[in-house]
Amino acid sequence: MPPSPFLAACRGEAVPWTPVWFMRQAGRHLPEYRQLRGEGSILDAARRPDLAAEITLQPVRRYGVDAAVLFSDIIVPVTGFGVDIAPGVGPVVEEPFRSAADLDRLRVEPPPYVAEAARLVAKESPVPLIGFAGGPFTLASYLVEGGPSRSYTTTKALMWGEPRLWGDLVGRLAAIAVASLRAQVEAGASAVQIFESWGGALSPPDYRSYVLPALRSILESLKALDVPRIVFGVCTGELLRLFSEAGADVVGVDWRVPLGVARSRLGPGSVLQGNLDPAACLAPWEVLAQQAEAVLREAGPAGHIFNLGHGVLPATDPAQLSRLVDLVHSQTSSPGTAGPGTAGPGTMARGTGAPTAGDDR
Amino acid sequence: MPPSPFLAACRGEAVPWTPVWFMRQAGRHLPEYRQLRGEGSILDAARRPDLAAEITLQPVRRYGVDAAVLFSDIIVPVTGFGVDIAPGVGPVVEEPFRSAADLDRLRVEPPPYVAEAARLVAKESPVPLIGFAGGPFTLASYLVEGGPSRSYTTTKALMWGEPRLWGDLVGRLAAIAVASLRAQVEAGASAVQIFESWGGALSPPDYRSYVLPALRSILESLKALDVPRIVFGVCTGELLRLFSEAGADVVGVDWRVPLGVARSRLGPGSVLQGNLDPAACLAPWEVLAQQAEAVLREAGPAGHIFNLGHGVLPATDPAQLSRLVDLVHSQTSSPGTAGPGTAGPGTMARGTGAPTAGDDR
Numbered sequence: 001m002p003p004s005p006f007l008a009a010c011r012g013e014a015v016p017w018t019p020v021w022f023m024r025q026a027g028r029h030l031p032e033y034r035q036l037r038g039e040g041s042i043l044d045a046a047r048r049p050d051l052a053a054e055i056t057l058q059p060v061r062r063y064g065v066d067a068a069v070l071f072s073d074i075i076v077p078v079t080g081f082g083v084d085i086a087p088g089v090g091p092v093v094e095e096p097f098r099s100a101a102d103l104d105r106l107r108v109e110p111p112p113y114v115a116e117a118a119r120l121v122a123k124e125s126p127v128p129l130i131g132f133a134g135g136p137f138t139l140a141s142y143l144v145e146g147g148p149s150r151s152y153t154t155t156k157a158l159m160w161g162e163p164r165l166w167g168d169l170v171g172r173l174a175a176i177a178v179a180s181l182r183a184q185v186e187a188g189a190s191a192v193q194i195f196e197s198w199g200g201a202l203s204p205p206d207y208r209s210y211v212l213p214a215l216r217s218i219l220e221s222l223k224a225l226d227v228p229r230i231v232f233g234v235c236t237g238e239l240l241r242l243f244s245e246a247g248a249d250v251v252g253v254d255w256r257v258p259l260g261v262a263r264s265r266l267g268p269g270s271v272l273q274g275n276l277d278p279a280a281c282l283a284p285w286e287v288l289a290q291q292a293e294a295v296l297r298e299a300g301p302a303g304h305i306f307n308l309g310h311g312v313l314p315a316t317d318p319a320q321l322s323r324l325v326d327l328v329h330s331q332t333s334s335p336g337t338a339g340p341g342t343a344g345p346g347t348m349a350r351g352t353g354a355p356t357a358g359d360d361r
Numbered sequence: 362m363p364p365s366p367f368l369a370a371c372r373g374e375a376v377p378w379t380p381v382w383f384m385r386q387a388g389r390h391l392p393e394y395r396q397l398r399g400e401g402s403i404l405d406a407a408r409r410p411d412l413a414a415e416i417t418l419q420p421v422r423r424y425g426v427d428a429a430v431l432f433s434d435i436i437v438p439v440t441g442f443g444v445d446i447a448p449g450v451g452p453v454v455e456e457p458f459r460s461a462a463d464l465d466r467l468r469v470e471p472p473p474y475v476a477e478a479a480r481l482v483a484k485e486s487p488v489p490l491i492g493f494a495g496g497p498f499t500l501a502s503y504l505v506e507g508g509p510s511r512s513y514t515t516t517k518a519l520m521w522g523e524p525r526l527w528g529d530l531v532g533r534l535a536a537i538a539v540a541s542l543r544a545q546v547e548a549g550a551s552a553v554q555i556f557e558s559w560g561g562a563l564s565p566p567d568y569r570s571y572v573l574p575a576l577r578s579i580l581e582s583l584k585a586l587d588v589p590r591i592v593f594g595v596c597t598g599e600l601l602r603l604f605s606e607a608g609a610d611v612v613g614v615d616w617r618v619p620l621g622v623a624r625s626r627l628g629p630g631s632v633l634q635g636n637l638d639p640a641a642c643l644a645p646w647e648v649l650a651q652q653a654e655a656v657l658r659e660a661g662p663a664g665h666i667f668n669l670g671h672g673v674l675p676a677t678d679p680a681q682l683s684r685l686v687d688l689v690h691s692q693t694s695s696p697g698t699a700g701p702g703t704a705g706p707g708t709m710a711r712g713t714g715a716p717t718a719g720d721d722r
Contacts, residue, residue, distance in 0.1 A: 153640045160644035203616045237598045255564045283521035
């Protein structure tokens with residue numbers, strides 16, 4: 001495999017172009033995915049390594065993105081709670097977590113099919129594979145609420161009302177995440193992302209007191225594997241610093257926080273991932289292009305992995321994402337460097353911080 | 362009516378104690394509300410001035426809060442779309458907004474029962490009445506999506522895809538808000554709050570381009586009425602400055618942004634409202650008290666109206682809110698000044714910025 005712009009960007013090194021991938025790039029918005037999966041459950045597909053690997057590779061072939069992300073779900077490594085993924089809803093949990101007795105149901109044994117799928121992808125993929133796991137608050141919220149939630153009241157009641165039990169729960173979930181991520185990396189994943197998607201439901205002091213130790217323990221346990229560690233969540237503008245403090249190498253930013261603001265909170269050397277509003281992919285191309293260019297401008301010339309600020313929406317037209325990948329690559333390729341796809345040299349000088357004369361953005 | 366700590370705080374003036382009220386203080390969590398309303402629809406109750414006034418006064422009597430807020434809903438002034446409030450869901454719209462032809466359905470004629478309820482409350486209430494209206498993005502999102510939404514994709518598609526129609530829509534919604542708020546103030550409301558609850562779904566540049574002009578027009582139109590203007594939304598950490606720029610006298614802050622951080626974004630003279638996590642009211646009293654004290658500490662000694670960071674959750678025990686009001690009043694009353702309720706003089710010196718010797722927070 002040639003040197004990867006994605007991995008270089010994660011490490012804050014110089015890149016030939018800004019790398020780009022999309023959260024949920026593998027999945028419902030792709031016709032080839034819908035055809036392959038048919039009517040089965042998402043979890044059924046995630047449990048079949050050959051199918052999961054093929055689904056993972058579909059967007060890599062179609063879009064020429066700079067990273068693959070394993071087709072799976074953050075709830076997959078959590079067994080023993082009657083978990084399913086309800087279409088249009090998300091993870092639902094038949095037997096929610098209620099008391100200390102439920103801790104025993106949390107087994108730290110990643111299902112072998114995840115690593116097997118990672119192995120198949122790593123063998124085939126022309127770009128690095130990102131393994132992933134759920135963040136402690138996010139996973140706990142599904143287990144305690146029994147599914148997605150708007151206000152997380154049951155989760156927070158447990159957190160504040162039984163802090164020791166809560167600590168045991170997020171500690172166990174951290175151990176599950178570590179085991180799953182380690183297995184994915186050993187199978188060939190070159191980077192990992194922690195989806196702490198709903199962590200932004202907590203105030204910064206609460207996240208610090210009740211969740212950060214578990215997040216830190218995940219990130220520290222992974223350090224020896226020497227792969228970039230990305231942490232992402234939505235509505236986390238006030239938590240970005242905490243993610244970084246906990247040991248994230250790359251901080252994912254949703255579209256609510258301009259990347260320039262995020263960088264000012266994290267410091268000049270920080271590496272950011274994001275942050276186009278996923279709904280912008282449903283807008284006319286001219287709007288989408290303007291929005292993408294604004295993201296690149298805010299990000300500055302280095303320390304940026306282009307992505308959406310949350311997952312690809314199911315209604316997204318793949319043609320829009322194709323053009324978007326080409327735009328990011330062509331706009332950011334160094335003069336004289338052919339981009340990764342069909343696009344020619346771009347207009348943004350890399351590493352100088354200054355746009356070239358021809359830059360009209 | 363004696364001088365109001367709530368109105369003084371809104372104007373940034375010295376206060377005898379930090380005033381407190383709660384968004385959704387009138388409603389489902391109160392047994393006297395459930396008894397009074399019976400099985401009817403929320404909108405039926407909002408349409409009966411005598412009932413709406415009585416419901417508005419219930420929490421004023423029970424809690425001794427420093428302001429009343431009219432029992433109604435932001436969707437009430439929007440007629441012609443088949444609006445209802447679905448229990449546990451929120452506003453739903455039978456015939457959503459789809460095209461320019463739908464603009465004619467947006468009539469700028471506030472229903473007379475809102476002002477009539479305000480008049481009844483203003484006559485009876487020992488504390489100022491807050492009138493309210495929905496913010497332009499928030500109202501537009503209900504009309505376009507047909508109800509609450511997670512990703513606002515249809516709303517944003519209209520906004521980006523048909524910016525002129527969008528401008529007409531939010532302009533008309535602004536006019537409806539102004540007419541409703543003016544009627545409430547003329548009927549006796551002493552302050553107004555714009556609930557731009559879902560504005561945080563937009564990035565700051567998008568909010569600035571597509572919504573801020575409409576918000577500004579509301580706030581400017583109200584200026585001549587000389588009542589404090591509050592603007593509030595959730596996940597709006599990056600929009601606080603825009604709300605202030607648009608003319609808000611008081612900026613509501615959700616629990617995600619520590620008030621000290623909010624003040625640093627808005628400037629030292631700013632007046633903030635908030636920002637306790639509503640879920641904390643479901644926690645054990647000791648936790649709730651700690652969280653409330655942390656809010657008071659972050660807010661500093663002036664320019665603060667205590668509130669939750671979003672509405673009272675229906676599962677909230679009224680006894681918790683009673684203790685919370687007493688805590689805020691007693692902790693912030695000037696030494697030697699009897700608080701408004703049964704609580705004695707508090708421990709926080711007002712206006713000096715320094716806690717007194719006995720302060721153990």
